[in-house]
Amino acid sequence: MAVQPERCVLKQDMKYDREQFDRAIWAVVTSIPSGRVMSYGAVASAAGYPRYSRMVSKAMTRSPRKLPWHRVIRSDSTLAFAVAGEAYKKQSALLRKEGVKVVEGKVTATNHAVGMDLDQLLWGPATDE
DNA sequence: AAACTGACTGATC
């Protein structure tokens, strides 16, 4: 099905301002609770920038503060770094330390609800209770 | 300025 010609809910003629964008992204990432994860796309949308999933990582890299970057994963629940790479291993370790189950580079459950369906695994301000 | 590059995604096969 052809989902989304209508570009979700947000500003499609908004002007991209990096400063502002970064702040919004940092705020969302910071709000992800320990033991929960969120996809790049979900972070972007929650920040008010649907379709900007690819920019999320850039914004996080630019952050002067330490963000819980390890809680951001792909929408298919896999980790975004190269398998076996340093970052990949670090992320898995950090997540597991928070009670998140990571199997073969894939988050199978968070400590919020072990064994839930993939859809419900991703935490977001809009979908969380 | 044009081409190439990703810590991405949803659809399709």
Place this chain on the structure above:
DNA sequence: AGATCAGCCAGTT
């Protein structure tokens, strides 16, 4: 389930 693909959009060559 796993691989491919076109679409995505600013950043980097």
